[in-house]
Amino acid sequence: MxxxxxVVLLALALLAALGAWPAAGAEDEELVAVSLEGxxxxxxxxxxxxxxxxxxxxxxxxINGPASAADPGLVPTRLRLEAERGLSFGPLRWxxxxxxxxxxxxxxxxxxxxxxxxxxTVRVAPEAVPGPRRVRLDLSYQACNDRVCQMxxxxxLVFTLRVAAP
Numbered sequence: 001m002x003x004x005x006x007v008v009l010l011a012l013a014l015l016a017a018l019g020a021w022p023a024a025g026a027e028d029e030e031l032v033a034v035s036l037e038g039x040x041x042x043x044x045x046x047x048x049x050x051x052x053x054x055x056x057x058x059x060x061x062x063i064n065g066p067a068s069a070a071d072p073g074l075v076p077t078r079l080r081l082e083a084e085r086g087l088s089f090g091p092l093r094w095x096x097x098x099x100x101x102x103x104x105x106x107x108x109x110x111x112x113x114x115x116x117x118x119x120x121t122v123r124v125a126p127e128a129v130p131g132p133r134r135v136r137l138d139l140s141y142q143a144c145n146d147r148v149c150q151m152x153x154x155x156x157l158v159f160t161l162r163v164a165a166p
Contacts, residue, residue, distance in 0.1 A: 031057065031058040031061050031143035031150065031153075032055055032056065032057055032058070032063060032139070032141055032143060032153075032155075033055070033056040034053065034054070034055055034056075034137065034139060034155070034157055035053075035054045035056075036051060036052070036053060036054070036135075036137070036159045037051070037052040037053075037054055037117075038050060038051045038052055039051055039122075039135075039159060039160075039161045042162045042163065042164035043087075043122065043124045043161055043162065043163050043164060044124060044163075044164050044166070045086075045124050045125065045126050045127070045128045045130075045163060045164070045166050046124060046125070046126035046166075047123075047124055048090075048121050048122065048123045048124070049121070049122055050119055050120070050121055050122075051089075051119070051120055051121070051122050052117050052118065052119050052120075053079065053081075053092075053117075053118040053119075053120070053137065054115065054116070054117055054118075055112070055115070055116040055118065055139075056114070056115050056116075057112060057113055057114055057115075057116065057143065058143070059114075060145050060146075061113075061143045061144060061145050062100070062111040062112060062113050062143070062144055062145075063077045063111065063112050063116075063141045063142065063143055063144075064076050064077055064097075064109065064110065064111055064112075064141070064142065064144075065077065065094065065097035065110035065111060065112060066078060066079075066094055067097075067110060068109065068110060071109070074109060074142075075140075075141070075142035075149075075152050077112070077139075077140070077141040077142075078138075078139070078140045078141075079092055079118060079137070079138070079139050080137070080138040081120065081135060081136070081137055081138075082135070082136045082138075083122070083133055083134070083135045083136075083161070084133045084134050084135075085125075085128075085133075086124060086125045086127070086128030086129065086133060086163060087122055087123070087124060087125070087128070087133050087135070087161065087163075088122070088123045088125075089120050089121065089122055089123075090120050090121035090122075090123070091120065092118050092119070092120050093118065093119040093120065094116075094118050095112075095116060095117060095118075097110035097111055097112050098110070098111055098112070098113065102144075103146065122161065124163055128163045129163065130162075130163050130164060130165040130166075131162070131163060132160050132161070132162050132163075133160065133161050133162070133163060134158055134159075134160055135158070135159045135160070135161055136156060136157075136158055137156070137157045137158070137159065138154070138155070138156050139153075139154070139155045139156075139157070140152065140153065140154045140155075141153055
C-alpha cells in the first residue's frame with residue numbers, strides 16, 4: 001500500500017516539474033485584467049460614442065480569438081455587453097489575432113497576447129433620462145501558456161456610465 005502511494009506522489013511531482021500540472025493557486029489568479037476606456041465623460045442623449053474594452057493578458061500567457069469557436073480543440077474568447085434602459089451597443093470590433101503555432105495542437109491558432117483593445121459604439125436613446133447606467137460585461141476565456149491551459153473562466157464585471165442632462 002505504501003509503495004502505491006509513493007508511486008502516485010512521484011507521478012504528481014513529475015507532472016508538476018514538467019509543467020503539465022498548474023501551479024498551486026494558478027487557477028485563482030486573474031490572468032486577464034479588464035478595463036473600460038472612454039466612459040468617464042457623461043454621454044449625451046441622442047448621441048453615440050466609441051468605447052474600448054481593454055483586456056490585458058498576463059505575460060507568458062495567451063487567449064484564443066473569438067473565431068476559435070470553429071475549432072473544436074480551442075476555447076474561444078467571448079465578450080458580451082448589456083446595459084440598462086436607454087443605452088445600446090454596436091457590434092464588437094476585435095483586433096486581428098496573431099497566428100501562432102501551438103505545440104499542443106501542432107498547427108497555427110489565432111491568439112492574443114498582452115494588451116487587446118476591443119472597440120464598440122454605445123448609443124444613447126434621445127429620451128434617455130439623465131443619471132448613472134450600469135453596464136454588465138460578461139467575459140469567457142481560457143488562458144494558456146506554452147505547456148498548459150488553465151480551466152476556462154467566466155467573469156462578470158459591472159461598469160457605470162453616466163447619461164448627461166440634455
